[in-house]
Amino acid sequence: MSNVDVLLGEKRTFYPSKEIVENSNVKQWMDAHDIPDIENLYQRSKDIEWFWGEVEKDLLTWYSPYDKVLDRSDAPFYHWFTKGKYNIVHDALDRHIGTPTEHKVAYIFESEQGNVTELTYRDVYNEVNRLANGLKRLGVGKGDRVALYMPMIPALPIAMLACARIGAVHSVVFSGFSSRALHDRIQDSGAKVLITADAFWRKGKVINLKVLADEAVKDSGIEHTICYQWAQYDVPMRKRDIWWHDLVADQPHECETEIMDSEDPLFILYTSGTTGKPKGVVHVHTYSVGLALTLKWVFDLKPGDVWWCSADIGWITGHSYIVYGPLMLGVTSVLYEGAPAHPEPNRLWEMIARHGITVFYTSPTSIRMHMRFGDEWAKKDDMSSLRLLGTVGEPINPEAWMWYYENIGKSRCPIMDTWWQTETGCFVISPLPIMSLKPGSATRPLPGFNAEVHDPEGRFVVNKGGSLVLTSPWPSMLRTLYNESERYAQHYWNKNGDFLTGDIARVDSDGYFWVQGRGDDVLNVSGHRIGNSEIESALVSHSSVSEAAVIGRPDDIKGESIAAFVVLRMGVESGDELRNTLRNHVGEEIGKIARPDIIYFVNDLPKTRSGKIMRRVVRSALISQEVGDISTLANPEAVKEIENVVKHNNYYS
Ligand code: PRX
Numbered sequence: 001m002s003n004v005d006v007l008l009g010e011k012r013t014f015y016p017s018k019e020i021v022e023n024s025n026v027k028q029w030m031d032a033h034d035i036p037d038i039e040n041l042y043q044r045s046k047d048i049e050w051f052w053g054e055v056e057k058d059l060l061t062w063y064s065p066y067d068k069v070l071d072r073s074d075a076p077f078y079h080w081f082t083k084g085k086y087n088i089v090h091d092a093l094d095r096h097i098g099t100p101t102e103h104k105v106a107y108i109f110e111s112e113q114g115n116v117t118e119l120t121y122r123d124v125y126n127e128v129n130r131l132a133n134g135l136k137r138l139g140v141g142k143g144d145r146v147a148l149y150m151p152m153i154p155a156l157p158i159a160m161l162a163c164a165r166i167g168a169v170h171s172v173v174f175s176g177f178s179s180r181a182l183h184d185r186i187q188d189s190g191a192k193v194l195i196t197a198d199a200f201w202r203k204g205k206v207i208n209l210k211v212l213a214d215e216a217v218k219d220s221g222i223e224h225t226i227c228y229q230w231a232q233y234d235v236p237m238r239k240r241d242i243w244w245h246d247l248v249a250d251q252p253h254e255c256e257t258e259i260m261d262s263e264d265p266l267f268i269l270y271t272s273g274t275t276g277k278p279k280g281v282v283h284v285h286t287y288s289v290g291l292a293l294t295l296k297w298v299f300d301l302k303p304g305d306v307w308w309c310s311a312d313i314g315w316i317t318g319h320s321y322i323v324y325g326p327l328m329l330g331v332t333s334v335l336y337e338g339a340p341a342h343p344e345p346n347r348l349w350e351m352i353a354r355h356g357i358t359v360f361y362t363s364p365t366s367i368r369m370h371m372r373f374g375d376e377w378a379k380k381d382d383m384s385s386l387r388l389l390g391t392v393g394e395p396i397n398p399e400a401w402m403w404y405y406e407n408i409g410k411s412r413c414p415i416m417d418t419w420w421q422t423e424t425g426c427f428v429i430s431p432l433p434i435m436s437l438k439p440g441s442a443t444r445p446l447p448g449f450n451a452e453v454h455d456p457e458g459r460f461v462v463n464k465g466g467s468l469v470l471t472s473p474w475p476s477m478l479r480t481l482y483n484e485s486e487r488y489a490q491h492y493w494n495k496n497g498d499f500l501t502g503d504i505a506r507v508d509s510d511g512y513f514w515v516q517g518r519g520d521d522v523l524n525v526s527g528h529r530i531g532n533s534e535i536e537s538a539l540v541s542h543s544s545v546s547e548a549a550v551i552g553r554p555d556d557i558k559g560e561s562i563a564a565f566v567v568l569r570m571g572v573e574s575g576d577e578l579r580n581t582l583r584n585h586v587g588e589e590i591g592k593i594a595r596p597d598i599i600y601f602v603n604d605l606p607k608t609r610s611g612k613i614m615r616r617v618v619r620s621a622l623i624s625q626e627v628g629d630i631s632t633l634a635n636p637e638a639v640k641e642i643e644n645v646v647k648h649n650n651y652y653s
Pocket residue numbers: 271315316317391392393394395396417418419420421422423442501502503515516517518524527528529
């Protein structure tokens with residue numbers, strides 16, 4: 001236990017001011033529904049059909065009404081708002097046209113080099129329509145998949161919305177992923193069009209995205225690559241390539257929105273699982289209700305707010321809380337191209353001051369990184385515009401929580417620690433700004449969501465670590481895994497109908513949840529999810545490697561760092577050069593974020609008698625924990641070797 005844990009204990013709670021409570025959106029809703037207090041709200045919302053039916057009335061607009069809030073007959077393939085006709089783009093853009101929001105700024109965009117551009121809702125609407133018409137011209141239609149490999153520039157949300165407008169399914173691939181990772185995702189989704197950009201800036205360097213994209217489309221099903229000219233970087237254009245500006249040059253500013261079924265897919269987003277193959281999480285158009293509700297209630301967004309979610313759109317956080325959620329609420333968002341501490345450590349704080357940000361949402365890794373720079377960097381800028389703060393992606397340690405609270409929020413702004421996943425689509429366990437907070441706890445499942453912590457026998461436990469499960473469906477849940485419906489049903493749902501999150505958590509006596517991390521073989525590095533076996537597959541795909549075990553090791557800044565134990569093929573010479581080669585190889589196979597921080601060469605890895613590598617044992621040996629009973633291992637001597645190598649060969653690259 002750290003000093004702050006001891007200092008805070010579980011009793012230390014932070015209460016919201018009367019002003020925050022009285023002015024909050026959630027309080028207003030409670031008053032309108034004769035709900036006297038928050039306990040009553042939690043109770044009433046246990047009736048999820050009633051709750052979601054009631055909240056959607058304020059948040060969604062339908063082409064034609066649904067007949068049933070929830071159809072459970074095909075569980076775990078739940079159907080929400082059955083037979084309703086809808087398109088998320090209608091809520092995000094169309095309905096603002098002709099209202100005062102039309103001329104309001106939707107995005108304040110800032111490039112890494114510091115140029116600021118403002119796009120109104122009307123600007124976004126026009127550009128979305130032009131591209132949507134361009135996509136149609138290329139033969140893209142309802143149900144077709146379009147891959148997007150783009151930097152954090154306005155063209156990315158525009159491209160996503162253009163796909164959604166015509167009923168196409170977008171599959172955004174994080175721009176930090178390698179060509180190989182992009183190629184695999186293109187092939188899996190069967191995308192026929194790829195949208196990319198020439199290049200972008202990251203930490204002052206130009207990243208040549210189009211060159212990587214070209215490599216990825218080789219031997220793929222891509223018929224056209226649309227390239228957005230952004231960094232003015234000279235790129236080769238082939239026959240199947242087309243510049244975005246040429247494609248949209250003659251296209252009108254109007255394009256009819258495709259009328260979709262509530263349950264029609266909106267996007268595929270690949271995320272790491274416990275096997276080497278990423279999972280194609282499928283979300284549908286009406287996932288929108290969860291985003292709009294949580295943004296409105298948790299971050300209490302109102303028309304005058306300037307919202308900044310500093311995540312990358314390549315992950316679910318950006319999809320839900322940079323693109324669709326804020327546009328549905330008609331608020332102004334900041335979109336930033338570059339790195340968080342470039343050119344100076346106070347880049348984020350300086351931007352908060354300059355743009356008058358009122359609500360700011362970031363990751364614990366980013367907070368810990370800024371803590372390390374020293375408090376003086378957070379004192380330079382006037383951040384008095386802030387009224388609420390948030391975090392996502394990993395457990396936040398109480399030290400980081402307190403630093404954020406005191407240095408950024410100046411002890412005035414409640415921190416919303418939001419727990420959720422790619423699969424959940426929106427926040428699930430999170431405070432509301434009207435409730436008391438305990439640093440390090442994401443508090444309780446939001447109204448409309450139900451969660452429990454179970455022991456291995458499936459019994460509900462309190463004050464004890466166990467598996468975090470969601471005990472009822474929710475409308476922004478994933479509907480399936482792309483082309484793998486069997487895997488969806490088997491992987492996520494137990495026989496009692498609980499959704500298995502893969503996380504370990506504890507519930508305290510007040511019903512507050514403390515999420516501790518993944519309980520399965522998935523790493524969480526700087527809030528990015530990477531499967532251990534994905535990295536192992538990348539390592540063994542190198543001709544020098546025979547076997548590999550990848551382990552997450554606790555890290556003060558990133559949450560976890562990546563350690564790899566590698567068995568080389570006979571006759572291959574180990575050494576620093578090979579370490580670098582293997583790190584780069586993983587970078588090329590997956591992306592830089594997956595490169596091991598440390599690589600140990602060993603002669604053998606601990607295995608069961610059936611030959612399965614025991615990661616748990618490797619991990620215990622790595623972090624000097626009690627290894628436990630190893631008598632059932634086929635090769636217990638491998639454990640000693642790991643302990644020795646770790647002790648004497650503490651190599652960091
Ligand atoms: O382990 C949990 C952690 O991130 C995982 C989900 O990762 P991903 O699907 O990439 O989505 C990240 C952004 C939503 C979860 O299984 N996680 C996310 N938020 C929190 C968290 N762990 C603790 N506290 C959180 N607030």
